[in-house]
Amino acid sequence: MRALNAPDWLTARPIAHRGLHDAANGVIENTLAAAEAAIAEDFAIECDVQLSRDEEIFVFHDDILDRLTDATGALTGKSAAEIGWARILTPGVAPSDVSALHARIPTLSEFLAVVAGRVPIVCELKSRFDGDWRIGDRVAALAAAYEGPLALKSFDPDLIAYLRLKYPRLGPPARPCPIGIVAEASYDDPYWAFLAPEQKRACETFDHRARSEPDFLSWNVKDLPHRTPFFEKELYGLPIMTWTVRSAMQREAARKWADQIVFEGDGRP
Numbered sequence: 001m002r003a004l005n006a007p008d009w010l011t012a013r014p015i016a017h018r019g020l021h022d023a024a025n026g027v028i029e030n031t032l033a034a035a036e037a038a039i040a041e042d043f044a045i046e047c048d049v050q051l052s053r054d055e056e057i058f059v060f061h062d063d064i065l066d067r068l069t070d071a072t073g074a075l076t077g078k079s080a081a082e083i084g085w086a087r088i089l090t091p092g093v094a095p096s097d098v099s100a101l102h103a104r105i106p107t108l109s110e111f112l113a114v115v116a117g118r119v120p121i122v123c124e125l126k127s128r129f130d131g132d133w134r135i136g137d138r139v140a141a142l143a144a145a146y147e148g149p150l151a152l153k154s155f156d157p158d159l160i161a162y163l164r165l166k167y168p169r170l171g172p173p174a175r176p177c178p179i180g181i182v183a184e185a186s187y188d189d190p191y192w193a194f195l196a197p198e199q200k201r202a203c204e205t206f207d208h209r210a211r212s213e214p215d216f217l218s219w220n221v222k223d224l225p226h227r228t229p230f231f232e233k234e235l236y237g238l239p240i241m242t243w244t245v246r247s248a249m250q251r252e253a254a255r256k257w258a259d260q261i262v263f264e265g266d267g268r269p
Contacts, residue, residue, distance in 0.1 A: 005215045009149045011239045011260035015044040044120040051135045056080035057108040117148025127156035153180040157208035184220035224257040
């Protein structure tokens with residue numbers, strides 16, 4: 001069995017979901033401002049990354065740009081230049097009051113440069129479960145040059161297995177990146193309609209663990225307690241993160257069944 005790569009920093013402090021965002025006060029998720037806010041409070045940062053049409057890595061969660069920007073359409077269908085023209089919508093804040101840098105969707109390279117190792121980053125690689133692993137190659141190249149604490153995760157076990165196979169020591173030589181799985185108990189939500197039944201079944205049963213070999217598990221707090229995180233911790237020693245904690249009740253469930261929380265809003269410790 002491969003040795004687990006689970007350094008203490010991985011779960012040493014609460015993890016701000018998409019940064020420490022607060023839209024009411026003009027701090028939007030997955031922006032450089034949200035990263036800086038998390039750093040100021042000494043929280044780790046969770047962020048999401050996607051690949052543009054010309055293979056630039058951007059820090060953005062949604063499949064489409066419509067909810068958070070003045071642009072429309074799928075991020076993956078646009079070039080880096082087109083994404084660069086999009087502006088983040090900041091409720092209640094005049095565009096002239098937002099710095100040009102903070103009004104843009106950041107690239108992962110920019111995001112890493114701003115954080116600069118001051119707090120850990122847990123980076124989720126978005127995937128359509130379609131065998132397109134270019135995002136893994138691009139993130140691996142950036143991770144190799146980043147000296148700060150950085151962990152990678154994805155819902156897609158095949159993407160994680162690909163990273164394991166191609167990059168046995170992903171990251172800088174002195175600080176290999178932990179690589180984990182994001183998961184939940186059921187994939188019946190309409191969001192997962194694009195998955196084939198066998199893909200849903202493999203994720204639900206964790207049958208992929210022999211090839212994905214995760215260093216940690218990030219589990220849906222709504223599905224705690226559950227046998228998968230319990231046995232992954234007890235049998236394999238995996239640290240358990242839980243997402244997204246948004247209330248005191250969820251914080252209590254996390255305290256009993258997980259090692260650290262990915263939080264936002266009222267879930268803040």
